[in-house]
Amino acid sequence: MRFDVVVMGGGLAGYTCAITLLDSGLSCALMSIGQSALHFSSGSMDFLNALPNGERVYKPEAALEKLKELAPEHPYSLMGAEKTKAMALEAERLLNNWGILVSGSFTEGNHLRLSPMGKLLPTWLSQKDVFWVKGDEKPLWEWKKVSIVTVKDFLDFSPEIISAQLNDLGLQTKISSFTLPDLEILRENPSEFRSVNIARVLDKKENRPLVLAELKKATDCDALILPACLGLNHPSFISELSKELGIPVRIVPTLAPSMVGARINNHLHREFLARGGVSMPKDVATAYTFKDPDAETLTIEKIFTANHGDIPIRPRHVILATGSFFSKGLYADMGKIKEAVFELDLLDYPDQREEWTKYDFFAPQPYAGFGVKVDENMRTFKKGKLVTNLKAAGLVLGGFNPVLQGCGAGVALVTALVAAQSVLAEE
Amino acid sequence: MNPLLSTNFDACTKCTICTEYCPVSQVRPAFAGPKQSGPDGERQRLKDAAFYSEALKYCTNCKRCEVACPSNVHIGDEIALARKKFAPYNLSPRDAILSHTDFMGSMATMAAPIVNFMANLAPTKFFLDKFLGIPSWRSFPRYANKTFRAWFSDNAPDQSVYKDTVTLFHGCFVNYNNPSLGKDALKLLNALGVGVRLLAGERCCGVPLIASGFFQDALDNATTNKASIEKALENTERIVIPSSTCTMTLRDEYPEVLQIDNSSWRDRIDLLPRYFYRLLEEGRELKFKPMEKVVAYHTACHMEKLGWTAYSIDLLRLIPGIKLILLPSLCCGIAGTYGFKKENSPTAQKIGEPLFDLIKGSGCSLVVSECETCKMQIEMCTGLPCENPVTILADALI
Ligand SMILES: Cc1cc2nc3c(=O)[nH]c(=O)nc-3n(C[C@H](O)[C@H](O)[C@H](O)COP(=O)(O)OP(=O)(O)OC[C@H]3O[C@@H](n4cnc5c(N)ncnc54)[C@H](O)[C@@H]3O)c2cc1C
Ligand code: SF4
Ligand code: SF4
Numbered sequence: 001m002r003f004d005v006v007v008m009g010g011g012l013a014g015y016t017c018a019i020t021l022l023d024s025g026l027s028c029a030l031m032s033i034g035q036s037a038l039h040f041s042s043g044s045m046d047f048l049n050a051l052p053n054g055e056r057v058y059k060p061e062a063a064l065e066k067l068k069e070l071a072p073e074h075p076y077s078l079m080g081a082e083k084t085k086a087m088a089l090e091a092e093r094l095l096n097n098w099g100i101l102v103s104g105s106f107t108e109g110n111h112l113r114l115s116p117m118g119k120l121l122p123t124w125l126s127q128k129d130v131f132w133v134k135g136d137e138k139p140l141w142e143w144k145k146v147s148i149v150t151v152k153d154f155l156d157f158s159p160e161i162i163s164a165q166l167n168d169l170g171l172q173t174k175i176s177s178f179t180l181p182d183l184e185i186l187r188e189n190p191s192e193f194r195s196v197n198i199a200r201v202l203d204k205k206e207n208r209p210l211v212l213a214e215l216k217k218a219t220d221c222d223a224l225i226l227p228a229c230l231g232l233n234h235p236s237f238i239s240e241l242s243k244e245l246g247i248p249v250r251i252v253p254t255l256a257p258s259m260v261g262a263r264i265n266n267h268l269h270r271e272f273l274a275r276g277g278v279s280m281p282k283d284v285a286t287a288y289t290f291k292d293p294d295a296e297t298l299t300i301e302k303i304f305t306a307n308h309g310d311i312p313i314r315p316r317h318v319i320l321a322t323g324s325f326f327s328k329g330l331y332a333d334m335g336k337i338k339e340a341v342f343e344l345d346l347l348d349y350p351d352q353r354e355e356w357t358k359y360d361f362f363a364p365q366p367y368a369g370f371g372v373k374v375d376e377n378m379r380t381f382k383k384g385k386l387v388t389n390l391k392a393a394g395l396v397l398g399g400f401n402p403v404l405q406g407c408g409a410g411v412a413l414v415t416a417l418v419a420a421q422s423v424l425a426e427e
Numbered sequence: 428m429n430p431l432l433s434t435n436f437d438a439c440t441k442c443t444i445c446t447e448y449c450p451v452s453q454v455r456p457a458f459a460g461p462k463q464s465g466p467d468g469e470r471q472r473l474k475d476a477a478f479y480s481e482a483l484k485y486c487t488n489c490k491r492c493e494v495a496c497p498s499n500v501h502i503g504d505e506i507a508l509a510r511k512k513f514a515p516y517n518l519s520p521r522d523a524i525l526s527h528t529d530f531m532g533s534m535a536t537m538a539a540p541i542v543n544f545m546a547n548l549a550p551t552k553f554f555l556d557k558f559l560g561i562p563s564w565r566s567f568p569r570y571a572n573k574t575f576r577a578w579f580s581d582n583a584p585d586q587s588v589y590k591d592t593v594t595l596f597h598g599c600f601v602n603y604n605n606p607s608l609g610k611d612a613l614k615l616l617n618a619l620g621v622g623v624r625l626l627a628g629e630r631c632c633g634v635p636l637i638a639s640g641f642f643q644d645a646l647d648n649a650t651t652n653k654a655s656i657e658k659a660l661e662n663t664e665r666i667v668i669p670s671s672t673c674t675m676t677l678r679d680e681y682p683e684v685l686q687i688d689n690s691s692w693r694d695r696i697d698l699l700p701r702y703f704y705r706l707l708e709e710g711r712e713l714k715f716k717p718m719e720k721v722v723a724y725h726t727a728c729h730m731e732k733l734g735w736t737a738y739s740i741d742l743l744r745l746i747p748g749i750k751l752i753l754l755p756s757l758c759c760g761i762a763g764t765y766g767f768k769k770e771n772s773p774t775a776q777k778i779g780e781p782l783f784d785l786i787k788g789s790g791c792s793l794v795v796s797e798c799e800t801c802k803m804q805i806e807m808c809t810g811l812p813c814e815n816p817v818t819i820l821a822d823a824l825i
Contacts (some may be wrong), residue, residue, distance in 0.1 A: 001704075001737055029737060034497030035444045186456045192463060196447045197456065233781075257443045273753040278741075279726075281756075282494040283734045307734035309694050311705065327497065 006315035011036030013394025014321035015268035016416035022275035031280035043260025047124035049406025058136040059109035073399030091413040118165035129238035131250035143222035145172040152179040156255035157227035178214035199232035329396040347398035371398025377422040391419035436466035445492035450758035454777040458485040461492035465502035479513035487762030489728035526635035528599040575606035589622030600799035611821035632676040671797035675729040700738040717748035723791035726756035727798035761804035
């Protein structure tokens with residue numbers, strides 16, 4: 001099978017790269033072992049929330065030089081501040097173009113989002129209907145009093161904790177809950193009383209008036225806060241509720257599964273298909289060949305996969321966007337860390353296995369920074385040789401700690417765009 | 428190995444992604460969903476059979492949960508195996524009629540004009556609805572006057588003139604309901620210079636039997652098919668199939684659910700578009716006339732599982748003038764015989780609604796799918812024709 005590009009990995013990085021390349025007229029197939037980390041994410045996208053020394057970042061743009069000193073292998077450092085900024089602005093433009101409507105801006109700096117546990121956390125972009133507030137250390141509230149309305153017995157969202165935290169930050173709050181007859185049947189399986197399942201019920205057309213009536217009871221305030229368990233299939237649902245109720249309505253991500261994250265993934269998938277991209281779900285490379293394995297540089301010729309058996313894929317370009325350990329793009333055996341598909345060269349990491357992890361679960365974990373080594377154009381290497389037609393993007397890369405530095409989605413988006421540019425430059 | 432002692436369920440990280448993508452959980456919350464019915468339930472059932480839940484029968488075996496799972500848990504297989512092990516024996520005459528496609532097909536084709544006429548009469552529909560639980564508003568597939576096999580032996584052009592040959596597993600739908608799809612396959616294969624043989628003894632692949640809980644009958648069919656296939660492969664390189672579901676069953680359900688060893692020939696089973704692709708790669712040619720149509724490609728559940736949509740899409744794009752729309756991969760709800768059962772019917776329709784809306788809104792005049800039951804469901808619910816890519820390619824052939 002011949003494609004201009006084969007993308008491995010159906011997460012934020014893989015889809016971003018694939019859609020960009022399709023828009024430039026290249027044919028593209030995307031294979032993925034399973035669904036991506038977006039399904040667990042807050043649905044807000046972080047660019048850079050902290051430096052490796054722990055110093056908090058308010059304006060990522062202003063912190064890039066210092067980041068380069070402290071983390072020269074960070075993808076932003078490799079690319080340089082100017083390119084990083086250009087790609088960040090491009091990502092903002094593209095997401096909105098694709099219909100993933102986001103608030104926030106790289107030039108203005110981070111805003112604050114609300115975690116399921118009521119903490120205000122910095123982030124770069126939040127979807128329009130998600131609860132966020134301007135401010136760096138202190139939130140700059142536009143509201144005095146908010147109503148937190150939850151679904152009765154829903155356990156993946158804690159209104160009491162959120163309320164207490166918001167009170168500490170100067171907001172008055174009121175808590176209430178509601179249920180609908182249609183939800184009763186869901187309760188028969190308490191373990192499945194989860195955000196996405198609830199959203200399917202609340203999103204139904206016939207339930208809209210009931211939802212509206214329940215929410216009306218809580219509108220004696222400046223804004224309504226709901227757990228993100230409505231608006232899965234109709235992203236305009238929340239803004240329509242706002243209009244009808246006459247006050248702002250905002251959703252807060254719940255514990256996993258994350259409806260706001262899944263929604264982004266589904267949206268990207270549709271944009272990919274709409275451009276004629278060929279989806280290869282549940283597939284994985286099992287073998288590959290190089291054109292001339294003894295040459296100075298390597299070029300992938302054929303890729304064999306689990307589903308396609310003896311029929312190879314012959315891509316001109318390959319994008320590796322298989323994610324980190326969590327998504328199985330990287331794995332650890334007893335003595336080594338490996339990139340799962342091509343065994344690409346990784347950034348240096350300690351020889352001793354004990355140094356890969358910290359005993360304290362909440363301490364910064366060294367392994368989070370391990371990953372594939374690339375140059376500034378996201379080109380990859382194997383045994384020191386350049387692999388000419390293989391670019392890597394997203395969390396499979398090394399040199400940064402997405403949890404500690406709060407930079408996961410930023411790295412995924414920016415490196416995906418650079419990888420795409422680098423493919424196009426070679427065309 | 429005893430499959431119930433398999434520890435594949437242990438790979439589950441409890442992420443709930445599977446439940447998010449299960450078409451049944453989406454509309455029928457009483458079904459506990461793949462995570463609960465699959466890996467979670469498996470752990471409990473290993474301790475005590477009392478944990479087996481009758482609700483497992485609501486699973487349509489679409490395998491979308493497996494495709495979504497990031498941890499490669501064989502959720503759908505676990506559910507099917509649990510039903511095989513624990514479900515009480517199915518005594519429903521309705522299920523027997525719906526699932527024993529060979530028996531019903533051979534009876535019905537003998538008297539096809541009468542059967543087709545009768546099947547759509549109000550009193551028949553009333554009887555089917557009241558006594559058998561087959562909803563009266565559902566249109567029934569028509570039976571052909573002559574089976575594909577009979578046509579093949581009496582009327583097919585001489586296949587011995589071709590140097591290369593391939594064996595066609597036609598499947599029940601082609602044999603009893605839609606022989607013209609089989610003829611289209613023949614037309615394309617012959618145009619590519621390949622002659623066709625049939626299996627000496629072909630039975631229904633068994634998927635409707637598995638779905639209705641007739642595991643022994645499914646196993647009998649699979650055993651016969653295995654012997655026929657192994658015999659045929661002594662003389663031909665490959666077995667080709669028009670239907671995505673038959674293909675998925677022979678490749679994956681035989682080893683995973685029926686414990687039939689197909690390791691020596693699993694890779695020699697091809698869906699027709701995949702085989703055409705091989706022939707074109709060898710340098711053979713197909714010439715198509717222009718077709719100025721907007722055609723929407725629907726990914727049937729078992730196509731999603733096979734991961735082979737690329738071949739059909741590639742081939743269809745060879746037709747000059749065609750505008751191919753790739754629909755998001757959503758279940759149409761019918762799931763073989765599932766949607767024909769009255770108790771499942773509302774679920775089936777609700778599952779399919781988002782897909783039907785997308786199709787109707789797409790501006791297409793033709794839908795394409797490799798699955799015969801998707802064809803029935805989509806045609807009934809959208810009013811648009813839905814054809815196998817093989818038929819569309821054969822129509823466009825110069
Ligand atoms: C629990 C969790 C929560 C997070 N929350 C946030 C957040 O709130 N904000 C934020 O900015 N970032 C968050 N992140 C970071 C997040 O990982 C990134 O933002 C970003 O989504 C990563 O995108 P990716 O495409 O690089 O990788 P992934 O999303 O991990 O996607 C990789 C994909 O590749 C597939 N795959 C793996 N191996 C193969 C293979 N061999 N062949 C084919 N496919 C393969 C996987 O199945 C997966 O679909 C979170 C991460 C995790 C794990
Ligand atoms: S998707 Fe896989 S890992 Fe996640 S809950 Fe379902 S079976 Fe378990
Ligand atoms: S096979 Fe289909 S219906 Fe059955 S649990 Fe999995 S996703 Fe649901």
